[in-house]
Amino acid sequence: MELKGKVFKFGDDISTDHIIPGRFFHLRSNIPELAKHTLEDVNPEFASKVKKGDFVVGGNNFGLGSSREHAPLVLKTLGVSAVLVKSSARIFFRNAINIGLPVLVCDTASISEDDELVVDLAGGTIKDVTRGIELTFVAFPDAMLKILSEGGLLPYIKKYGDFVVGK
Amino acid sequence: MAKTLAEKILSERAGIDVRAGGIVVTPVDLAFVQDGTGPLAVRQFQSGGFTRLAQPQQTVLYIDHASPSPAKELSNDHALLRQFSREKGAVLSDVGEGVCHQCVAESFAGPGKVIVGADSHTVTAGAAGAFATGMGSTDIAVAMALGKTWLRVPETVKIIATGNFKKGVYAKDFILHLIGLLGADGATYQALEFGGSAVDNMSMSERFTIANMAVECGAKVGLFPSDNITRKYLESRGRKDDYRPIKADEGAKYDRVVEIDVGNIVPTVSKPHTVDNIATAAELGGIEVSQVFIGTCTNGRLDDLKIAANILKNRRRANIRLLVAPASKEVFYNAIEAGYIQILMNAGAVILPPGCAACVGVHQGILGDNESCISTANRNFKGRMGNPDSFIYLASPATAAASAITGRITDPGEFI
Numbered sequence: 001m002e003l004k005g006k007v008f009k010f011g012d013d014i015s016t017d018h019i020i021p022g023r024f025f026h027l028r029s030n031i032p033e034l035a036k037h038t039l040e041d042v043n044p045e046f047a048s049k050v051k052k053g054d055f056v057v058g059g060n061n062f063g064l065g066s067s068r069e070h071a072p073l074v075l076k077t078l079g080v081s082a083v084l085v086k087s088s089a090r091i092f093f094r095n096a097i098n099i100g101l102p103v104l105v106c107d108t109a110s111i112s113e114d115d116e117l118v119v120d121l122a123g124g125t126i127k128d129v130t131r132g133i134e135l136t137f138v139a140f141p142d143a144m145l146k147i148l149s150e151g152g153l154l155p156y157i158k159k160y161g162d163f164v165v166g167k
Numbered sequence: 168m169a170k171t172l173a174e175k176i177l178s179e180r181a182g183i184d185v186r187a188g189g190i191v192v193t194p195v196d197l198a199f200v201q202d203g204t205g206p207l208a209v210r211q212f213q214s215g216g217f218t219r220l221a222q223p224q225q226t227v228l229y230i231d232h233a234s235p236s237p238a239k240e241l242s243n244d245h246a247l248l249r250q251f252s253r254e255k256g257a258v259l260s261d262v263g264e265g266v267c268h269q270c271v272a273e274s275f276a277g278p279g280k281v282i283v284g285a286d287s288h289t290v291t292a293g294a295a296g297a298f299a300t301g302m303g304s305t306d307i308a309v310a311m312a313l314g315k316t317w318l319r320v321p322e323t324v325k326i327i328a329t330g331n332f333k334k335g336v337y338a339k340d341f342i343l344h345l346i347g348l349l350g351a352d353g354a355t356y357q358a359l360e361f362g363g364s365a366v367d368n369m370s371m372s373e374r375f376t377i378a379n380m381a382v383e384c385g386a387k388v389g390l391f392p393s394d395n396i397t398r399k400y401l402e403s404r405g406r407k408d409d410y411r412p413i414k415a416d417e418g419a420k421y422d423r424v425v426e427i428d429v430g431n432i433v434p435t436v437s438k439p440h441t442v443d444n445i446a447t448a449a450e451l452g453g454i455e456v457s458q459v460f461i462g463t464c465t466n467g468r469l470d471d472l473k474i475a476a477n478i479l480k481n482r483r484r485a486n487i488r489l490l491v492a493p494a495s496k497e498v499f500y501n502a503i504e505a506g507y508i509q510i511l512m513n514a515g516a517v518i519l520p521p522g523c524a525a526c527v528g529v530h531q532g533i534l535g536d537n538e539s540c541i542s543t544a545n546r547n548f549k550g551r552m553g554n555p556d557s558f559i560y561l562a563s564p565a566t567a568a569a570s571a572i573t574g575r576i577t578d579p580g581e582f583i
Binding site: 013015017018021022023025026027028029030041060061064065066067068069070073087089090091094095098099141143152153154157158162163165 | 190192203204206207211214215216232233237238240241243244247284285286287289301302303304305306309313315316317319351352355356385387441527528529533546548549550551552553554555
């Protein structure tokens with residue numbers, strides 16, 4: 001599967017409070033409204049400018065903090081096709097896969113704001129068309145690849161009826 | 168082969184012999200949500216086509232984050248959780264019962280259990296020897312339906328704490344110091360396993376404070392072996408049968424070992440906007456605060472209120488807001504009986520209902536622009552307390568209480 005879009009670049013330690021601040025707690029059952037505030041304390045224009053297919057690119061420890069699944073969910077709702085990071089906090093990574101949003105671990109230092117990327121999920125490559133460079137991302141553990149390839153944990157359980165990891 | 172505590176618990180619970188890096192499907196002994204993550208879990212449960220809870224009595228819905236509700240949207244979220252509890256038989260912990268992690272500590276946490284919660288500070292229960300970890304709403308919805316989850320067995324960082332704490336230095340200073348040492352992603356995907364003579368002497372309350380913050384260096388769990396102190400705690404709670412001895416095997420393989428002499432630690436503070444950004448309280452003495460917040464799943468237990476009351480007895484807060492939130496109804500009740508609440512009120516404290524209170528930026532103490540707060544909570548991210556233009560400093564109840572007296576960040580030494 002090929003993903004195409006433009007880069008929105010962020011730094012290290014982007015917390016789930018950055019992605020969707022606690023002061024919008026009351027909007028958590030209204031995801032389209034909540035999504036309008038995505039990353040607004042870091043880049044106030046992000047939610048209005050991001051387009052279907054675009055990429056969020058971060059640094060180290062992306063998504064640290066709270067277990068709120070709303071963090072990957074608002075990114076997905078806005079059309080973000082994948083999150084590219086140097087490293088990701090554990091719960092954010094698992095939550096993103098569970099809702100079918102790929103988090104790709106790669107060396108994001110050479111990717112810049114507004115770059116055009118083409119990601120080959122099956123092939124494991126990221127082409128930065130703007131810079132003419134190609135990167136690879138760390139392969140998913142089998143257990144997560146199975147969940148991701150079904151589009152998330154719920155479709156996975158619907159298909160298999162149980163966890164089939166480790167079998 | 169010798170096992171770490173994480174390998175041992177997951178091997179036993181999953182019924183297969185596993186090592187770090189392996190994947191297990193394990194039964195869960197408790198699956199819970201809170202009011203910030205629960206409504207999404209309920210909706211995922213429904214859209215997954217599930218109709219029944221695998222273990223209704225081991226499925227708990229805690230209303231603690233926005234409690235009582237400050238907005239109609241949240242009142243409707245609470246109504247959804249109450250309805251789900253009525254229809255499916257899940258246990259409901261409603262307004263005023265307390266913070267989920269303290270309630271779990273009181274009623275469920277025990278050696279060798281597997282506990283999953285839709286809240287990152289689920290790690291708190293590791294203090295009682297439970298493999299307890301935070302997940303998102305979808306994972307917990309599935310755990311509620313199937314009574315199990317999948318986990319990667321983590322590598323372990325062994326933390327050996329020796330020596331004796333100096334006067335005015337507490338478990339909170341230790342864990343802030345440790346996170347400063349490891350970094351905010353220093354143990355990502357790993358287990359922390361605590362041991363050493365300083366840990367052997369720690370009360371359960373202190374262990375809960377430490378385990379609670381394991382996630383702040385990225386860890387999946389913060390585990391303590393069970394011992395006589397664990398046993399007495401469980402007995403005192405009428406949960407004698409929940410006790411069993413469990414510890415790592417001699418010769419277990421650790422990713423690395425970190426040794427800390429707690430005698431070298433001084434009152435420690437995390438500066439804005441990351442937990443690993445530490446300094447000593449003495450170094451920050453010039454910083455004025457507008458609000459002092461004592462409470463939360465990190466430091467809202469009876470021992471914490473006692474420490475604060477001892478410092479604030481016959482003293483008065485400066486011209487700042489002093490907010491105190493007992494972590495649970497039981498803590499609140501016991502603090503009234505012990506006289507701590509009266510002492511704190513005489514010192515000028517506002518007592519908030521048991522729950523997360525000011526910690527999450529939803530209600531009960533949102534900071535104004537450019538205001539600073541010293542808090543006994545576990546997180547100081549930008550915007551955490553409801554305003555991205557404010558500043559949060561994390562410290563022990565003693566440092567917070569001392570700072571309330573002076574109106575600026577203060578080493579508690581001078582008041583003890």
